[in-house]
Amino acid sequence: MTFLRQSLLSAVTLLTLSPFAFAQEGASTPWADLRDIHLNVTPRTDAEKARIAAVTALPTDFSKPWPFEENSGGAQTVRARGIADAFSQPAANLSFQQELDFKVGNGMFKRLWVSPPASTIASDGLGPLYNARSCQRCHLKDGRGHTPEGPEDSAVSMFLRISIPAPSTDEITRYIAGTHPTAPDPFYGTQLQDLSLPGHAPEARMDITYETIEVPLSGGETAELRSPTYKAADLGYGPLHPDAMLSPRVAPQMIGMGLLEAIPAEDILSWADPDDLNGDGISGNPQIVWSRLYDQPMLGRFGFKAGNANMVEQTASAFAGDIGISSPLFPNAFGECTASQVDCLSAVHGENAEQDGFEIDQTGLDLVTFYSRSLGVPARRNVDDPIVLQGRKVFFDSGCAACHRPNYVTHRLEDGNAASFQLIWPYTDLLLHDMGEGLADNRPEGRANGREWRTAPLWGIGMTETVSGHTQFLHDGRARSLLEAILWHGGEAQASRDSVVNMDPPDRHALITYLESL
Template sequence: MTRLPPSLLPIAAIFVLPALVLADGAGDATWRELSDVHLNVVPRTQEERARVAAIAAAPTDFSVPWPFEENSGGAQTVRARGTADAFSQPAANLTFAQELDFRVGNGMFRRLWVSAPASTLASDGLGPLYNARSCQRCHLKDGRGHPPEGPDDTAVSMVLRVSVPAPDPAALEHYIKGAHATVAEPTYGTQLQDFSLPGHAPEYRLAVEYEEVEVPLSGGEVATLRRPTYEAADLGYGPLAADAMLSPRIAPQMIGMGLLEAIPVEEILARADPDDADGDGISGRAQVVWSDVHDRPMLGRFGHKAGNPSVLEQTASAFAGDIGISNPIHRAGSGECTDLQTDCTAALDGSDPEQGGFEIDQVGLDLVEFYSRTLAVPARRDVGDPEVLRGREVFFETGCSSCHQPNHVTHRLDGDDPASFQLIWPYTDLLLHDMGPGLADNRPEGRADGREWRTAPLWGIGMTETVSGHTNFLHDGRARSLLEAVLWHGGEAQAARDAVMDLPPVDRAALIRYLESL
């Protein structure tokens, strides 16, 4: 019988919330008061808390499938399709009216935006600088993006984030205590755009070179990693600031976002151990970011460094930064253009009085948000396969589950919210972890430093090739296989990575087989 690590013992303790203060001037509010404000939460009773603790406690018998683990997204789970549409299905528990909203939101997610002025007033306002013409162009089939493969491959599903250190943190609006003080790069903003409308120069071209690195494994096996070097080439508006910090990011998969949003903040915080008080080498930290919608600090959940607090704000920032579309949260008609890009800021935009003066109004934004929140997670495959069962045991034995927390129970939400009170299996703690120098981008974001990343959810990861046509993983797609992704882990995950390297080859193969079943 395998002994479970402390992170997987019954979770009755998760409801003891640390009374931590988020930010100077925040009214001495606790994280819970600030982070769940956007959800219509029905408080759990003591009886319900006991039920949750019992349901979410991981079984100790690794010889058989565990109850409900096949249903990765709880009642939202759909059957696993063997086609590229596997990530594009509506949650299984939507009402008829909600499925209509999902379909309309899908149409807007796929909409190709055009430059203003245009006869299609509801679809104009693209750019002037942009990374893609639609949400779908980055998140093709709602799946994972990839880095450019050769000079003829555009980086449409990959962006380069940029920032510079703030000269005076105290002067920053909405500065959060404990955050790394950064501001937009003066000329290029917070994200480099590689496409532009006629008459405007694109900001850059992403160039990537790789160095092949051999890694010896037990049993005489050898893996080959590729170490990337990135260059912002062909800069269209002059040099970057000398202290500019760049971070490449591929578009993440879209499934299960509403379920991740509904995980109680106190459950996430209870697993945080920023000072490694238990001495296990794992010191996950909570990301805290400013919410423009709620005008207060909130727990960060979305993005590779958990830089957005909600699906709504993630959606709005993508419209502005990736497509150049103004909305009620990001109001500039010129999108990411900076004050130094005067032709760009002076260009005609697609703001429409019938849409509140924006290029997409709140109704449209809400529909795309609803679509993004209710994309279903496919069911697990082969849960009873003996090799998969052995791989699951290896996953726990090597310590992978310390950060990739298997299951959660979502909030009970008022009304007919499809994310309400679901046992889900996303395999993430939604915390920030130091992943070592190999994966460091050296660009802080909020409370995340240049070596920290949010634990990526693993549900659906085994269907990446089916949906996206490739097997590129990690924040920049450098890993060409699940094994390569594991071998890039360092920092807090170094011990788990070393354990995987030292496994008998048959157990290492079983681990990968297990990940492919998720």
């Protein structure tokens, strides 16, 4: 596991910041001058930077496919298979040893955790409060989760985040300028667990109601949106805090995560324009979070509001919050239980000396993280189809690429990291954008306010139905089609959304066809 642990660390971006980037004692100085310090990274030369700028420059010829765009994940691209396992393939350029680690990690990703005490020590420690018994239960086939359709359908791939406003003297706010101070709900923590072990009450049941909104489109066409309202019902531990803020989350797809982690922070920040100095109506604000792993600030990349900086913490936080499993990063064996949940705190837990006193040890955490980093990205389909080419032009003409940045070249990484130096096409800037009142959850997270969301990657989006059996999109699955997802865009994306509403129907059809090819 020595090689694996080194390779896991090599793609992680660490940040140092100038005095202008971080506030002291609650000051509100804006971010500036973010610089990378990478582990096991070969710095780019000026000549290499020029080559990268040339290869990532957007071509102006829309009449034919662009070089290499069919290889969405660079050398990690895999064949686009028309089966439900299309997102579950190992990256194409893994070594033999890495493929073995991938398969072991896959087994742990699918592992069903059991209640303690149990004879199966390696799977012991579920709960007592949880949202799922395995990673796979939420990320079924490594694809998107879904909203519960009716009372008999499970909400296992969806949950409600929760927080309350906190004093401005919050510890992290002293260091990261622009952070909106929040704290866990004193009764329910940071997310609501709707499942529990025998003898423990679930925290809540998520109740969703929808209102129908009809949207007129050009050419006499119409679309129908469903506007959701969320409620925490059947509360098991008393009322929510009076200032509690709820926000729904559907499990996202898993492909290409290691490649997103390997994008240089410098490249991401080059698109940030929080004050819209260029006057194009698009801002883009970097999320900056405190890293438990490195005990310092880092650029946030993962999660709908970019709340985690690297895949180690993304994985460990999911184990703790979703399954109730402790790890070296989240050592509490009771998971998300709060001080008011005394039975949960005093329950038998699954920590074991054979796993260094945790319910999953560092080796297990590394393997699941490696699996999550190493899922291949399916190749583009129909890149030379005339309608797809027309739709690509519509995509750019409508301004969609202002946030959904098409391509990057990843860092040149050492230690045999398979994400090293790849031309990739994720279609995201990984920045926070104001998406308008329609998508607002009114719950801040770090430097993201209640209207801001991280730009979602678009690679693989056209295979959602193949993998997940549905076409639900956005952070809460409210959009039942790609068109509905576009129509929910507001704020900085309002002009692009209005362009789609008003364009000729054949262009709108071509745009959707293009997105389906990604």
